[in-house]
Amino acid sequence: MSLLKRIERARPAAEGESQEPNVPAAIPPAGQGDAPQPPAPTAGGTPTPPPPAAAPSRFAGAMPARESFREAKFRVQNRLINELDPKLDLTNQVEVRRQIEELFGRIADEEGLALTRAERVRMLEQITDEILGLGPLEPLLRDETLTEVMVNGPQQVYIERDGKLELTNVTFQNDEHVMKIIQRIIAPIGRRVDESSPMVDARLADGSRVNAIIPPLSLVGPVITIRKFSATPFTVDDLIRFGTATPEMFEFLEACVKARLNIFVSGGTGSGKTTMLNILSSFIPDDERIVTVEDAAELQLRQEHVITLEARPSNIEGKGAIPIRELVRNSLRMRPDRIVVGECRSGEALDMLQAMNTGHDGSMSTGHANTPRDMLSRLETMVLMAGMDLPLRAIREQISSAVDLIVHQNRLKDGTRKITNITEVQGMEGDVIVMQDVFVFEQTDVVDGKIQGKLKPTGIRPHFVERFETAGIHLPPNIFGSPF
């Protein structure tokens, strides 16, 4: 059995056998995340060994004993971390474990801890997890039902489950404790975080996306945000089950991808844009050469012929950054059949639009926007950010001829994600880009906090349907509904 599993099993017993036997393993009970609950223990201070006479009962199992186990653990752990050779290579797990075990034995003896053999083993395991793993975050990272983990300083950790935020009772000892975990996350990728560079993006070994921002920029202590990476990405069936879109909408979207329309997925933060882009990409036929360009590789395409490019942040000296834009330009020289750009945020939008307009049909990307029309104005702004002095009218024409479709996704108040609009970009009328919804979500009610409504076609056939015919795609005639 793995160390982590054994810790998981040992935990409830270690924290007090009689307490909360049914607490789900995913969210540890208060304090399991290693932080002192009030009153705070004397972590870090000169340890005072518990009086020998009181010790056996203090570690025996009920609430007071639980406090003492934690207290003692903090003392030992702090000493152990301080005494651990700072030059130790953390990737050499065997050697680190050996050292931890050796130090633990010595410190526990010096502290005069009155622990049973089983408690000693458990304490060593928890401390090892703290040192080699991500400490209090470990149980949250193992819980596959969570999609996001948010550490707002040492005393507040939120998670997102089923699209809803929940406060956990996981806590850290103090700011330094959170900082140590951040350092551990970023160490393997050679980044650093300190006062002079207080923000960092990183990824966990499993691909989860991590952002950390620390004081003085954060006023609540070091903040970590982890977007958990799902080993098995959502499928069309999953999204239909979640009520994100209907089978007809996906049938239509599949036809759009196969007919090589240029598509932007728009939506707010965490609305499911990347997930939708992944699904749209899954409709790309197997015999095409796909080049993906991302800030942090999140897309998981199942096709064989895929080249994944990932932008590079600058190094410790602030040099060597390769932004998305350069990768998009480079991808054009790689004979792509499709270019899929994870997200357009800036000047890369211009290169993307130019690619779409110059024979790279069927390209796709996402962008942050509140409505499909907002997506178009954001694209205008992004093109301006490319630094070319283009007149607005020219930019609009470029956008309207490049983009065929906008798939707009929303995270609704009840936590569900919905495609609220599938919108055709039809062209220019005067100075305005004309758009037409093909499918929309119409909210009707809110029952018990759950949003009710209908995903439906607007009854209007998009102009580009002939392209389906040309591509040999035949959609059922009633898929667009009836306008009446």
Ligand SMILES: Nc1ncnc2c1ncn2[C@@H]1O[C@H](COP(=O)(O)OP(=O)(O)OP(=O)(O)O)[C@@H](O)[C@H]1O
């Ligand atoms: N249709 C959906 N229904 C329920 N959950 C979803 C859906 N789509 C995505 N999610 C979940 O929502 C979270 C955010 O998804 P995703 O990364 O695709 O969003 P995003 O809009 O790309 O976010 P960001 O703005 O941070 O790039 C993920 O945890 C994902 O598993």
Ligand SMILES: [Mg+2]
């Ligand atoms: Mg995304």
